[in-house]
Amino acid sequence: xxxxxxxxxxxxxxxxxxxxxxxxxxxxxxxxxxxxxxxxxxxxxxxxxxxxxxxxxxxxxxxxxxxxxxxxxxxxxxxxxxxxxxxxxxxxxxxxxxxxxxxxxxxxxxxxxxxxxxxxxxxxxxxxxxxxxxxxxxxxxxxxxxxxx
Amino acid sequence: xxxxxxxxxxxxxxxxxxxxxxxxxxxxxxxxxxxxxxxxxxxxxxxxxxxxxxxxxxxxxxxxxxxxxxxxxxxxxxxxxxxxxxxxxxxxxxxxxxxxxxxxxxxxxxxxxxxxxx
Numbered sequence: 001x002x003x004x005x006x007x008x009x010x011x012x013x014x015x016x017x018x019x020x021x022x023x024x025x026x027x028x029x030x031x032x033x034x035x036x037x038x039x040x041x042x043x044x045x046x047x048x049x050x051x052x053x054x055x056x057x058x059x060x061x062x063x064x065x066x067x068x069x070x071x072x073x074x075x076x077x078x079x080x081x082x083x084x085x086x087x088x089x090x091x092x093x094x095x096x097x098x099x100x101x102x103x104x105x106x107x108x109x110x111x112x113x114x115x116x117x118x119x120x121x122x123x124x125x126x127x128x129x130x131x132x133x134x135x136x137x138x139x140x141x142x143x144x145x146x147x148x149x
Numbered sequence: 150x151x152x153x154x155x156x157x158x159x160x161x162x163x164x165x166x167x168x169x170x171x172x173x174x175x176x177x178x179x180x181x182x183x184x185x186x187x188x189x190x191x192x193x194x195x196x197x198x199x200x201x202x203x204x205x206x207x208x209x210x211x212x213x214x215x216x217x218x219x220x221x222x223x224x225x226x227x228x229x230x231x232x233x234x235x236x237x238x239x240x241x242x243x244x245x246x247x248x249x250x251x252x253x254x255x256x257x258x259x260x261x262x263x264x265x266x267x
Contacts, residue, residue, distance in 0.1 A: 048174065
């Protein structure tokens with residue numbers, strides 16, 4: 001099972017109540033993949049942050065939104081694509097921007113903004129975002145699967 | 150599995166302990182935030198939070214603690230966190246929060262730490 005190929009998807013209504021469902025789906029997909037146990041919580045967290053951002057910001061003021069999460073994994077990469085039709089990120093501040101955060105001053109000021117993006121970039125090996133007029137927004141998160149030493 | 154549960158315990162006239170259980174995510178964080186804000190409104194700014202039953206936390210949950218700590222400090226109080234689980238510790242470490250908060254393992258230790266608040 002070390003080279004397990006996993007392909008799966010889930011679509012949920014864009015409601016925060018569905019975050020637990022997405023996390024459960026991810027746990028199931030990860031179990032069937034070769035992702036090491038030490039990375040499981042991190043990948044679930046990164047995806048949870050991404051989906052929560054879409055629900056809270058991309059679909060703000062709307063209750064008809066959908067979020068689709070697609071998984072493709074092989075022996076070397078665990079790839080998650082998250083698709084939505086909400087407001088796209090301002091890419092100047094968004095997923096493709098440098099998300100280095102001065103956490104210390106951020107935290108001492110009591111600020112909570114940008115933590116989700118910080119986590120995504122910290123945890124995942126690749127974070128790519130694409131948004132084109134008339135098409136769905138696609139956030140791609142990749143975690144490399146390293147062979148055990 | 151419990152989705153989310155909060156219970157309050159008065160440890161002393163000045164110190165309130167919040168027991169939290171379940172998932173602290175973008176769906177549930179507002180309950181947590183409301184609970185802490187209610188205590189602040191009552192003038193209770195010395196707060197211990199028991200995290201031993203929190204199975205999952207995301208940045209939305211961590212954000213409540215960050216905001217609460219800033220408010221508590223402004224008002225001469227403090228927030229002490231008790232016994233975070235491994236998944237919670239992992240997120241706190243990632244965000245650098247483990248260095249910012251005071252941690253306690255027992256109620257007497259939490260009381261002592263909170264007595265020291267300004």
